[in-house]
Amino acid sequence: VTTTTSTRSLHVGAAAGFSGDRTDAARSVVDTLLCRDGARVLIFETLAERTLALAQLARRHDPAAGFEPLLEEMLAPVLRDCLDHGIRIVGNFGAANPHGAAKRIQEVARALGGRAPRIAVVVGDDVSGDDRRGEVIGRLGPAADGLKLVSANAYLGAAAIAAALRDGADIVVTGRVADPSLTVGPAMAHYGWHEDEWDRLAGATMAGHLLECGAQVCGGYYADPGFKDVPALARVGYPIAEIDAGGGCVVGKANGTGGCVDEHTVKEQLLYELHDPAAYLTPDVVADISQATVAHAGPDRVRLHGVRGHPRPPTLKVNVFHEHGWLAEGEISYAGHGAEARARLAAEVLRERLAGCGPLRLDLVGVASIFGDDAGRWLARQAEGDARDVRLRAAMNHADLAVAQRLAREVTALYTCGPAGGGGVRTNLRARLGTLSCLLPREMVQARVEFFE
Amino acid sequence: MTAADSTLVVPLRCAAHGRAGDKGNRSNISVIAWHPDLYEPIVRQITEDVVAGHFAHRRPTRVERHLLPLLHAMNFVLDDVLDGGVNDSLNLDSHGKALSFLLLDLPLAVPLSLAPHLKNLPRR
DSSP: OOSSOOOSOEEEEEEESSTTOOTTHHHHHHHHHHTOOSEEEEEEOOOOHHHHHHHHHHHHHOTTOOSOTTHHHHHHHHHHHHHHTTOEEEEOTTTTOHHHHHHHHHHHHHHHOSSOOOEEEEEOOBOOSHHHHHHHHHHHGGGGTTOOEEEEEEOBOSHHHHHHHHTTOSEEEESSBOTTHHHHHHHHHHHTOOTTOHHHHHHHHHHHHHHTTGGGGTTTTTOBTTTBOOTTGGGBOOEEEEEOTTSOEEEEEOTTOBSOOOHHHHHHHHTTTOSSTTOEEOSSOEEEOTTOEEEEOSTTOEEEEOOEEEOOOSEEEEEEEEEEEEEEEEEEEEESTTHHHHHHHHHHHHHHHTTTSSOOEEEEETTBOSSSOTTSHHHHHSOOOOOSEEEEEEEEEESOHHHHHHHHHHHHTHHHHSSTTOEEEEEEEEEEEEEEEEEEEGGGOOOEEEEEO | OOTTTTEEEEEGGGTEEOOEEEETTEEEEEEEESSHHHHHHHHHHSOHHHHHHHTGGGOOSEEEEEEETTTTEEEEEEETOSTTOTTTOOSSSTTOTTHHHHHTTSEEEEEGGGGGGOSSOOOO
16 A cells, blocks of 8 residues: 555456345456456445345344345455455445444455455444434434434445555445445545545546446346347456546456446446436535546447546435335236236225225236336226236235235235136235435544454 | 438337436436437437326426437436335336336437437338
């Protein structure tokens, strides 16, 4: 690690885009990084909005849990190589228990042998404690009245990650940070950028945005046969971005993998989950891609250029999760002659049996089930046809578990009391989480780095 | 030659691709032209009003379109179309991931001269 500005390029590979992503993804990314000159970092993004609330619930049941459940499976195949060859690892796999994750990583490293890693933990995102809970609830306003809170976490930025790397961390474990900050942190540390070099931070932010969904920029979640053909999708590669000292980047993918990186896969991911392209808000910077361009830069390589940055917001976003009743679902299938008519009749039966239980959604899988709205306007518009393979699905939210259970029982009763030939009943009942968000002044949220001993 | 002869009406899917994302009860759907020359007819025809009408059953409270001419792309932001989003929706696809394909069903009139840039043209 060096505190002077480096001119060697920075290579950031992404080995996960969500909790539960493929655990064999990291191997080819690390093998490719091993062939690259320059500074090299491997990131894991495993923390979707709800994942953190689920982790908080897991920790309530088991104080040792609450971090990414697949942590060991994700890291063990590459940890030794990363430590031996100076590939830093940054991941938000700490979720609701970053110290627990650090402990597990230490155990995995010990079992693999070799030198012990320096593990840094970034804390400070959890604002659910007594000191700030009142402030958060106050800012949520009347919407929070009477809710049972599960978690409240602020989105931290890249500065603490950068500080941990500058202080010599081999591995940085975080909880809630903005996804692109996993990439911006290493870039700040490597190039010695300051926190107000907005264009550079914005460039790295959009590089991070391209990386943060893993395979999604390499032809994953892209294929549409005849329109968008992707080679060897079953072996789709994960991305690596080369970030230059100005924040520009070239994105490519791991060697020897399937998938593809071209201008179109990059544009799709660039706009993914963006609203105003001139104002992509993160804790680090407001990124602006309104003047950005993407250009072919070789086989499976695309250059992103021209991202601009504006000063970061004075506030940090806080996501609050709360208990939110029950989701009940039930399904039953009809096939052959008159299948659609029988499924529609079964739907009418459920509608009558569950009258008074609150809003009920009914889908005819194989006729119309996805584009439609919960109120059923779309389905009502579809003329009755003669589909021969139809699965009826019923779904309901309810605060009362007993009512939710009734839906499951009514769908099951269609076996003996419903139309002829219904089969394959499945029912599912699960607790729902609701979410609210608010903004907190930065001064109220202190990100800290703690080295795990 | 009449105007009809010089124009081809195709699903938007032949001229553009896109991806849907969600944040809460808001969906964003990108529309990216397959070729720079297709961008102009797409911008002219796939307007906020057209998209709002196409998604009317989902009761959007606001549809906003952002243009990215250097990328030959547009980004639609549709407010309140996800029945509450991933925490509340009863839809199997509570994220609205499939909604890009609903948008790409819209018809688009394209001059015949641009036909070579279209993907997977339906047989006439």
